[in-house]
Amino acid sequence: MLVRLLYASRATHAMSEAELQAILKSSREHNPATGLTGLLCYSDGIFIQVLEGGRDAVNARYKAIVDDQRHRDVIILSYEEIGERHFAGWSMGQVNLHRLNPALVLKYSATTKLDPYAMSGHALMALFQELVNTGAIVCS
Template structure:
């Protein structure tokens, strides 16, 4: 059974750009073997990630994220059974906020700043779908 999970977390102090690149690289290397696809955004010290795949694989990955010392304030934004993936070809896509139209953030949030803690899970999911459609995603 396929599921989609979305969460937000804050990076612990001292997380560098190199650390983020290593997280993204590891995801892209390990996700295919686990059947996981998804999308990752990192902005102003906040992670937002969507993971898709089998229920057991997604649950195990989320458990590792919650226990990972590089994350704090891990908050589940959404979890649902799905008939098909939104990101089937991406071992892990990355949101490029420089390509993102500021008006798109304003459409779904109170300010022009990405703050998943102040948005509903449904609004965050809709924003991710529009990011994909607008070409704001980088895929390795």
């Protein structure tokens, strides 16, 4: 049983580039062992992450993530049983913030500030998909 989970959260303090890379590095080390793949985006104190994998693996990791002190107000935006992954190629891809231009954010939300707490899960998933299609994901 494969599932795809999309959530957002608020960083408890502004992330430095080093702190962010630490999360990504450790994610890329952990995830292959349990078959997890996905994307992580950090911008202006907001995390958005999509996680794909077996149902048990995704839930186990999500429990760890929710309890992580580096962020709070974690809310699930979308969760579905899937037939195939969309992000199978990334053990944890990083969304390149320079592609996240204001016009793209505006397309799916009321202002140019990316605020997942004011968006539906469908809109945010569509924005993520558009980022992937335009090659805005770095590393894997």
